[in-house]
Amino acid sequence: MTETLTAPDVDLTARFSDKARAVSAIVESVATLDAAFDYCVDLCGRHGACRITISGCDESLSPPADSLCDLKQGKIIAAPGLAPDQFAALAARCTDQGMTCLHSGMRDNLSGVDLGFTIAELGIAETGTLVITCPDEDLRLATMLCEYHVCMLRRSTIVADAFAAERRLLRYMRRTPDYTAFITGPSRTADIERVLALGVHGPLELHILVLED
Amino acid sequence: MQDAKNLKEYRKEIQESLNNAFLRQTLDTFAVAYRAGRTKAFAEAGIDVKSLVAEIAAAKDGMLPRLMELYDQFRQNAEAAGVQVHFARDAAEANAIIAGIAAATGSQKIVKSKSMTAEEILLNHALEDQGLQVTETDLGEWIIQLRHEGPSHMVMPAIHLSRHQVRDLFADVTGAHQEPDIEKLVKVARRELRSRFAEADMGITGANFAIVETGTIGLVTNEGNARLVTTLPRVHVALLGIDKLVPSLTDALRILKILPRNATGQHITSYVTWITGANECAAAPDLKKEIHFVVLDNGRLEMAKDPLFSQVFRCVRCGACANVCPVYRLIGGHRMGHIYIGAIGLILTYFFHGPDKAKNLVQNCINCEACKDICAGGIDLPRLIKQIHVRIQDRQGHPLPGLLLGQVMKNRKLFHTLLRTAKWAQRPVAGDDGFMRHLPMMFFKDHDFKALPTVADQPFRDRFPGLQRKTVKRQGPAPPVKAALFSGCVQDFIYPEQMEAAYRLFADHRVAMSFPMAQSCCGLPLQMMGEARTSREVAIQNIRAFEREDVDYIVTLCASCASHLKHNYPVLVADDPTMVEKARAFAARVIDFSSFAHDVLGLTAADFAGDGKAATFHAPCHLCRGLGVHDAPRALLRNAGLDYREADESEVCCGFGGTFSAKFPELSAELLRKKLDHVEATGAELLLTDCPGCVMQLRGGLKKRGSRIVVQHTAEALAARKKTNI
Numbered sequence: 001m002t003e004t005l006t007a008p009d010v011d012l013t014a015r016f017s018d019k020a021r022a023v024s025a026i027v028e029s030v031a032t033l034d035a036a037f038d039y040c041v042d043l044c045g046r047h048g049a050c051r052i053t054i055s056g057c058d059e060s061l062s063p064p065a066d067s068l069c070d071l072k073q074g075k076i077i078a079a080p081g082l083a084p085d086q087f088a089a090l091a092a093r094c095t096d097q098g099m100t101c102l103h104s105g106m107r108d109n110l111s112g113v114d115l116g117f118t119i120a121e122l123g124i125a126e127t128g129t130l131v132i133t134c135p136d137e138d139l140r141l142a143t144m145l146c147e148y149h150v151c152m153l154r155r156s157t158i159v160a161d162a163f164a165a166e167r168r169l170l171r172y173m174r175r176t177p178d179y180t181a182f183i184t185g186p187s188r189t190a191d192i193e194r195v196l197a198l199g200v201h202g203p204l205e206l207h208i209l210v211l212e213d
Numbered sequence: 214m215q216d217a218k219n220l221k222e223y224r225k226e227i228q229e230s231l232n233n234a235f236l237r238q239t240l241d242t243f244a245v246a247y248r249a250g251r252t253k254a255f256a257e258a259g260i261d262v263k264s265l266v267a268e269i270a271a272a273k274d275g276m277l278p279r280l281m282e283l284y285d286q287f288r289q290n291a292e293a294a295g296v297q298v299h300f301a302r303d304a305a306e307a308n309a310i311i312a313g314i315a316a317a318t319g320s321q322k323i324v325k326s327k328s329m330t331a332e333e334i335l336l337n338h339a340l341e342d343q344g345l346q347v348t349e350t351d352l353g354e355w356i357i358q359l360r361h362e363g364p365s366h367m368v369m370p371a372i373h374l375s376r377h378q379v380r381d382l383f384a385d386v387t388g389a390h391q392e393p394d395i396e397k398l399v400k401v402a403r404r405e406l407r408s409r410f411a412e413a414d415m416g417i418t419g420a421n422f423a424i425v426e427t428g429t430i431g432l433v434t435n436e437g438n439a440r441l442v443t444t445l446p447r448v449h450v451a452l453l454g455i456d457k458l459v460p461s462l463t464d465a466l467r468i469l470k471i472l473p474r475n476a477t478g479q480h481i482t483s484y485v486t487w488i489t490g491a492n493e494c495a496a497a498p499d500l501k502k503e504i505h506f507v508v509l510d511n512g513r514l515e516m517a518k519d520p521l522f523s524q525v526f527r528c529v530r531c532g533a534c535a536n537v538c539p540v541y542r543l544i545g546g547h548r549m550g551h552i553y554i555g556a557i558g559l560i561l562t563y564f565f566h567g568p569d570k571a572k573n574l575v576q577n578c579i580n581c582e583a584c585k586d587i588c589a590g591g592i593d594l595p596r597l598i599k600q601i602h603v604r605i606q607d608r609q610g611h612p613l614p615g616l617l618l619g620q621v622m623k624n625r626k627l628f629h630t631l632l633r634t635a636k637w638a639q640r641p642v643a644g645d646d647g648f649m650r651h652l653p654m655m656f657f658k659d660h661d662f663k664a665l666p667t668v669a670d671q672p673f674r675d676r677f678p679g680l681q682r683k684t685v686k687r688q689g690p691a692p693p694v695k696a697a698l699f700s701g702c703v704q705d706f707i708y709p710e711q712m713e714a715a716y717r718l719f720a721d722h723r724v725a726m727s728f729p730m731a732q733s734c735c736g737l738p739l740q741m742m743g744e745a746r747t748s749r750e751v752a753i754q755n756i757r758a759f760e761r762e763d764v765d766y767i768v769t770l771c772a773s774c775a776s777h778l779k780h781n782y783p784v785l786v787a788d789d790p791t792m793v794e795k796a797r798a799f800a801a802r803v804i805d806f807s808s809f810a811h812d813v814l815g816l817t818a819a820d821f822a823g824d825g826k827a828a829t830f831h832a833p834c835h836l837c838r839g840l841g842v843h844d845a846p847r848a849l850l851r852n853a854g855l856d857y858r859e860a861d862e863s864e865v866c867c868g869f870g871g872t873f874s875a876k877f878p879e880l881s882a883e884l885l886r887k888k889l890d891h892v893e894a895t896g897a898e899l900l901l902t903d904c905p906g907c908v909m910q911l912r913g914g915l916k917k918r919g920s921r922i923v924v925q926h927t928a929e930a931l932a933a934r935k936k937t938n939i
């Protein structure tokens with residue numbers, strides 16, 4: 001298998017975006033990491049993605065499920081995968097807006113966080129898939145326990161299909177322990193009457209920010 | 214679940230499912246939507262499905278001889294990454310291992326993601342018996358767990374339930390009022406299950422892949438619950454059948470290319486999770502997750518060694534074989550399976566749960582080959598189902614009708630004498646027995662959803678010499694195409710006019726024809742009844758009957774005969790090297806009517822004087838799937854000057870299925886009803902098909918309805934419109 005991590009390929013990006021949108025992901029492009037942070041804070045703040053109660057907590061629940069709902073206080077953005085300086089830049093924006101920004105401690109927020117921010121290793125154009133390696137537990141949980149998952153993908157890392165990334169994937173798997181996730185669109189189910197419903201366990205929305213690098 | 218003690222009880226359960234209007238509606242909508250979605254998914258991705266299936270099959274077959282060696286490597290690689298690997302010989306052992314892990318780790322609360330293998334070994338029951346609390350977290354699985362039911366589909370376990378049933382269930386669980394609003398119900402599940410994740414000690418998953426080269430497992434899911442199950446609790450147990458081993462990541466990615474597309478028409482599922490080794494886990498004392506892989510045999514190794522059944526290892530559990538099965542569509546997974554459902558379910562039930570659970574199930578296959586056609590592993594499912602039927606009968610005894618039929622058919626002369634005398638009995642051709650397509654009616658009792666034909670005054674074999682005398686002179690010397698006719702018993706004795714029509718058409722186009730008198734029934738009815746031995750004897754008689762014919766083609770007007778002669782004969786005599794050669798040579802010459810007329814004779818519009826009658830076509834299962842013939846008959850009908858109208862679901866089974874319609878008349882009648890509804894909707898006056906069994910079924914059904922639509926074999930419609938007349 002050959003690796004195709006070469007110059008940005010406009011076609012690949014277009015194909016990636018089409019496929020991701022076809023499974024309800026929202027795809028935007030950003031020029032810099034800072035722009036991606038702005039996007040997160042904007043989404044969480046002005047666009048009302050972040051609420052005091054999280055999805056499902058308005059429904060009629062059993063007492064144990066309901067009590068978990070009470071745990072969450074305020075608006076939370078989790079970004080465990082970031083380097084310290086990157087995290088500081090995002091955290092500053094959050095503080096400005098009165099939001100909490102988490103770098104770790106996801107287990108204290110099992111009821112859920114509003115937004116999880118991650119950076120993908122790879123994108124797979126054939127299926128609009130993000131590849132995120134997350135042996136780090138907080139990073140893993142950030143992609144699962146959030147209501148909105150915002151993931152930045154460098155355009156240069158988009159490959160045609162999974163076979164084109166095979167050597168890389170093997171490298172991750174051999175660097176044990178490893179937990180590599182292919183993520184395509186938000187969490188979904190069609191288990192009741194085959195009607196599609198988003199966000200059954202994981203995020204309700206997936207936002208992909210393609211970084212023009 | 215199969216609890217029926219005998220066929221009678223099983224049929225009673227089937228009737229209950231047939232009466233379930235919600236189920237019927239759901240499965241009907243699903244069957245149609247699935248086909249469209251799947252086709253679109255493969256087309257969009259530009260995938261050559263046939264070669265992909267062939268690659269998957271070859272890769273799986275290739276690893277079987279070194280299966281245990283691969284297992285050892287997988288174990289070593291997984292152990293090196295910090296996983297404890299266990300081998301379980303059977304369900305009891307697997308359950309004990311997992312209960313032991315729970316005890317050793319002090320786990321009380323367990324969350325699970327969907328695993329058919331766990332269903333197979335009834336893991337939840339075993340763990341609950343130990344006083345452990347087990348929660349399924351896949352929405353569908355949670356629903357059926359709460360209802361104390363098994364799955365009714367391998368991918369959509371709760372497809373048999375309505376939103377109202379789920380609403381009632383959730384109202385019970387939460388102790389609060391709920392609305393029948395799917396979006397809201399899903400949110401309720403999200404919150405309820407989140408609290409279960411938060412407090413669980415142990416997570417149990419299955420695995421779609423176990424990659425030998427890295428010791429990795431792969432999980433293919435949509436909801437994301439498997440990621441929480443493998444992350445939050447401090448212990449993770451993955452239960453996987455040894456058939457999930459794949460040598461390399463390439464193998465896994467190849468399967469991933471077909472699995473979601475074939476399962477649900479998705480290009481990929483929302484999540485594919487690759488786990489290698491003991492990842493970080495903040496809830497564990499040493500911050501490392503404790504991981505166990507439990508690799509299950511439970512009959513799989515026996516299967517791997519079997520020359521015929523080893524192909525079952527190619528199954529990727531996509532569930533497609535149920536999605537396209539006309540019987541599944543009528544009765545749902547609880548009746549078309551035990552724990553595993555659909556075509557593969559009938560087979561796995563035998564190996565995993567024993568002959569008693571499988572004995573009724575394996576008879577409930579109409580042999581339409583829709584499953585084989587769609588299978589991601591290219592497994593010859595109908596053949597395996599039939600073979601299990603044979604094995605069970607060989608062990609538990611053959612029922613009388615099959616034995617009698619076998620005795621009669623072994624002796625062609627006796628068989629044909631009986632057919633001839635049937636006409637003197639002047640009764641409608643046998644009853645019910647779907648097996649009329651080929652054969653004597655006297656062994657079965659009647660069912661009355663269709664009117665039945667009578668035996669013709671003079672069989673085709675008696676008419677043939679007269680036809681020959683008339684045409685040979687006119688044809689002149691050395692006609693260019695030489696063909697021997699294989700009539701099959703129905704066209705020989707019940708519908709000789711179909712053979713005559715073909716004869717006249719072929720004669721016009723300078724085909725020199727012969728009809729070897731020693732030919733007999735093709736043997737498919739015996740095969741369908743699980744009478745393998747006599748089926749083989751009849752095959753040999755027929756191969757011998759045509760052996761000395763100096764012809765290029767053996768033409769038959771019966772798609773089922775054609776498919777059986779072509780594909781099954783070489784297999785039936787596989788144990789005899791000299792016969793195999795002969796069977797292959799025989800099979801190579803066999804061709805169906807439409808392909809012969811269209812591809813070999815090249816009949817065009819110029820050969821016909823059409824009348825513009827509105828016509829439609831029913832594609833016999835063994836023509837479209839058995840032989841892969843789709844365009845030839847339709848092109849011929851257009852060329853013949855008919856106003857051709859394609860019916861919806863024209864390639865779905867009409868419900869004849871030989872002896873099937875005798876055993877399950879209620880299912881046969883339902884399939885026929887749907888078929889005729891689609892036919893009537895076209896407004897056609899003429900319904901054509903390429904199989905005398907289908908003609909019998911369709912004609913009988915339309916007559917009962919009082920319809921004026923005329924059913925004919927394609928050969929009759931063409932002969933009636935041919936221009937020249939030698």
Ligand code: SF4
Pocket residue numbers: 534537538539540541555556577578579580581582583584585594595
């Ligand atoms: S051959 Fe037809 S009836 Fe039999 S299992 Fe397959 S799809 Fe179902």
Ligand code: SF4
Pocket residue numbers: 527528529530531532533534535556557584587588589590591592594
């Ligand atoms: S037998 Fe074939 S179609 Fe059926 S589940 Fe297995 S792979 Fe899919």
